[in-house]
Amino acid sequence: MFQFFKKNKAELPQFWKDYELKFKDKMSDDLEDKTFCVLDTETTGFDYSKDRILCIGAINLRQRRIEIKDGYEVFIVQQVYGKDAAPIHGILKNSLIPRLSELEALEQFVNYVGNSIIIAHHAIFDLNMINNALLRNGLPELKNTYLDTSHLYKKTIIKSNLITKKEHYTLDELADKFTISKKDRHTAMGDAYITAILFLKILNKLQESGKKVTLKDLLK
Amino acid sequence: MKNTISQRVADFLKNFPPFNGLKDDDLQHLSEQITIIYQEKDSIIFTEKELGHDHFYVIHKGAVSLSRKTNNTIVDMCDEGDIFGLRPLMANENYELEAKAHEESILYAIPIAIFKPLALHNTAVGNFLIESFASNTRNPYSKNHRGKLYSDSTESDKNTSELPLVDLQPVHYSKKIISCGPRTTVKKAAEIMTTKRVGAIVIVKDLLPIGIITDKDLRNKIVTGDYPITTAVSKIMTTPVITYPKNLTITQAQMAMMKSNISHLCLTKDGTVDTKLVGILSKHDIMVALGNNPAVLIKAIKRAKKVKHLKPVRKSIMGLLQGYLASNIPMTLITKIISELNDACLKQVIKISLEKMETKPPVKFAWLTLGSQGRSEQMLHTDQDNALIFEDVSEEMLPKTTTYFLAFSTLVTQGLNEIGYEYCPAEMMASNPQWCLSFSEWKKTTSHWIINPGVDEVLLSSIFFDYNLVYGDVSLVAGLSEHIFYTVKKYPIFFVHLAKGALQNPSPTGFFRKFLVEQDGAHKDTFDVKSRALRPLTDAARVLILSHSIKSINNTAERFEKLAELEPNNKEIYMACSYASKALLKFRTKQGLANNDSGRYIALNNLSKEEKIKLKRTFKTIKEIQELVTLRFQLKSM
Structure with missing residues (x-):
């Protein structure tokens, strides 16, 4: 097994080796030092093995700031096409938006994300989609630490017998709760932006009780 | 590179000058270079004397206060779409004011390096900047004349921070002129006036004002029967109209109205009847310009067609409250007026939400406010607690009816949130399925609380039983109250539990009469005036008044006054409680206004000796009333 892994590693493309190198240094626990990559994917459906990513949208968040020009949006050429999802994200199979092959898009994305902490709403879904795409292209899984805003929200709910916590909270539900405009809902980048603001508002709520919140607290 | 977010930013910016x-x-290009910044409430954006940033700021969401540290005055409050921190960058100076997030805000930081060349090459933008920088005398009362660009110059601010001579300010008139042609029938004209909610309509021919009809004309000429309602407006209109040029000052306008004994002025392009009508000015506009008073605010609330129109009114209410407290008006009166205004806002949000629903409510309903709002003790913006009762329907109709009212309640709670009421952290809101029930379901729920008074049930009842009808059907609420009293009579043990709940917060002073302060958390070493002083009084008042089967009085101070009347032998202590609850509420409200928060936690170091003594005096009363409750409900023996 080890042998296999080692052999495989030698064949990995340069961009992946560069990506792995970025994780060498140990990171501090202070949220102010961190770069977060808030992302969302639009896909052909919800099946990890059958469905494909059509679009990845991501923005960088550092010290509560988002630089618009650092936003990342990529559309991917796919042979699989889910008719059911098209009305939601509005990405048509043969539309004229410039698109990349899956491998090209992944390379760009991996270069973009670096060692930042990934934030997404129901993060497991987006990460599984991306990791499956990596696997199809002979690459290992992402190494990034990640946070899920749906999970983080639950930390803000006060402890009381009177409230029944739900298992899942949708992005729409939470955008309403925190009065965030839903204008660009269902575009990858629009959802990434909503998620970023949501993350900041949740963080603010968690810090209201006066405690300094560290990355460790969020990962709990 | 253009992306979804830069497009959205450009869409926002293009609505605002410059x-x-x-x-x-150019706007697209500029938007791509913007940084979006999230500022938590009370965080500083820049301070006085600080070196200019590379960016100036536009507020996307929230509000930012510009203030001078030296004398601690807020010079300006910027809202959504306003620009700040630009002038020092254009002039290469340091900041002269401190900018602080007054609310949680989202800002767009625009790089000056990219904006400056655009401003210099574009006449429209350049002119706007010159005009805003030059017009240092902006009228704080008139949004219309308020430059959207805030100068940071010391000199200009002197004019605005001291009370300006309002009388000589230009008036803000309505540009939306309600008019009709001369051959319109009086009936039609009256209909237009009703839907537009105005008191006067101008009769226009070829764009020129030829006459005016006011409510008074309708009363004097139509209702009396002198003319039928099918008469043409030209027959009864007052003509010619009194016209003035638009740059009238407030005093001029007032004098003009008094001179001709009229309530509306027509403003035309050059001030004569022969030029185009540009606006109309009513007595109401002048009242608004002269400042805030409750009558004007109520009118403004009732005229609001969208929730967002209520937001500035809420701000004015806070201004009014501040003024009342500063001039030491009795707390009883202040609570009455402010609660009325808050209540009117609430009603309007409900009305607006009802109009938004596609269909009318299927059955009668009642919207209740709970907790402090229900007790008319909510002066500052705090959380919203509310519930909804709807008339009983058949079993098969229940799910559909519940769905309707939940959707409606969600609209209302969102609206309330928009005008400054935080969502209830414990989800006690009508948008929660547990708080939006039919009459029978509510009866069942309240019975359950009364018959099984565990800790949660007592807490729930103590919040719910202060309900107050805000909107809707009175009989539903009366029916529920009746049911509650009937049930507690059968299960008097409930009072014992309610009383026990009332004693959960012990007397606020510790050994050596020192204040009990918070031990840890963000509020360490502060005094929690809500749970340590106000709540014991509120809880005691509730259990005592309910044991007398009185539901019509919710306000704590009034409850104690009623108790004094009902039990003359305890009059002295009840009156002391009434006084204490008013004093504490005032204390909390003042603290909240000073710190821009709920006023719940008081930093003892900031109190004067006199204030501390005042506060401690109320504690003695709290101790006495708690003893009375213990004795009355025989809690010692339990």
Whole structure:
């Protein structure tokens, strides 16, 4: 097994080796030092093995700031096409938006994300989609630490017998709760932006009780 | 590179000067270079004397206060779409004011290096900047004349921070003129006036004002029967109209109205009847310009057609409250007026939400406020607690009816949130299925609380039983109250539990009469006036008044006054409690206004000796009333 892994590693493309190198240094626990990559994917459906990513949208968040020009949006050429999802994200199979092959898009994305902490709403879904795409292209899984805003929200709910916590909270539900405009809902980048603001508002709520919140607290 | 977010930012900016003067391409390019910043409430954006940043700021969401540290005055409050921190960058100076997030805010930071060349090459933008920088005398009362660009110059601020001579300010008139042609029938004209909610309509011919009809004309000439309602407006209109040029000052306008004994002035292009009508000025506009008073605010609330129109009114209410407290008006009166205004806002949000629903409510309903709002003790913006009762329907109709009212309640709670009421952290809101029930379901729920008074049930009842009808059907609420009293009579043990709950917060002073302060958390070493002083009084008042089967009085101070009347032998202590609850509420409200928060936690170091003594005096009363409750409900023996 080890042998296999080692052999495989030698064949990995340069961009992946560069990506792995970025994780060498140990990171501090202070949220102010961190770069977060808030992302969302639009896909052909919800099946990890059958469905494909059509679009990845991501923005960088550092010290509560988002630089618009650092936003990342990529559309991917796919042979699989889910008719059911098209009305939601509005990405048509043969539309004229410039698109990349899956491998090209992944390379760009991996270069973009670096060692930042990934934030997404129901993060497991987006990460599984991306990791499956990596696997199809002979690459290992992402190494990034990640946070899920749906999970983080639950930390803000006060402890009381009177409230029944739900298992899942949708992005729409939470955008309403925190009065965030839903204008660009269902575009990858629009959802990434909503998620970023949501993350900041949740963080603010968690810090209201006066405690300094560290990355460790969020990962709990 | 253009992306979804830069497009959205450009869409926002193009609604506001000076960006509306930019070419689309330039605006797109500018938007791509913007940084979006999230500022938590009370965080500083820049301080006095600080070196200019590379960016100036536009507020996307929230509000930012500009203030001078030296004398601690807020010079300006910027809202959504306003620009700040630009002038020092254009002039290469340091900041002269401190900018602080007054609410949680989202800002767009625009790089000056990219904006400056655009401003210099674009006349529209350049002119706007010159005008805003030059017009240092902006009228704080008139949004219309308020430059959207805030100067940071010391000299200009002197004019605005001291009370300006309001009388000589230009008036803000309505540009939306309600008019009709001369051959319109009086009936039609009256209909237009009703839907537009105005008191006068101008009769226009070829764009020129030829006459005016006011409510008074309708009363004097139509209702009396002198003319039928099918008469043409030209027959009864007052003509010619009194016209003035638009740059009238408030005093001029007032005098003009008094001179001709009229309530509306027509403003035309050059001030004569022979030029185009540009606006109309009513007595109401003058009242608004002269400042805030409750009558004007109520009118403004009732005229609001969208929730967002209520937001500035809420701010004015806070201004009014501040003024009342500063001039030491009795707390009883202040609570009455402010609660009325808050209540009117609430009603309007409900009305607006009802109009938003596609269909009318299927059955009668009642909207209740709970907790402090229900007790008319909510002066500051705090959380919203509310519930909804609807008339009983058949079993098969229940799910559909519940769905309707939940959707409606969600609209209302969102609206309330928009005008400054935080969502209840414990989800006690009508948008929660547990708080939006039919009459029978509510009866069942309240019975359950009364018959099984565990800790949660007592807490729930103590919040719910202060309900107050805000909107809707009175009989539903009366029916529920009746049911509650009937049930507690059968299960008197409930009072014992309610009383026990009332004693959960012990007397606020510890050994050596020192204040009990918070031990840890963000509020360490502060005094929690809500749970340590106000709540014991509120809880005691509730259990005592309910044991007398009185539901019509919710306000704590009034409850104690009623108790004094009912039990003359305890009059002295009840009156002391009434006084204490008013004093504490005032204390909390003042603290909240000073710190821009709920006023719940008081930093003892900031109190004067006199204030501390005042506060401690109420504690003695709290101790006495708690003893009375213990004795009355025989809690010692339990």
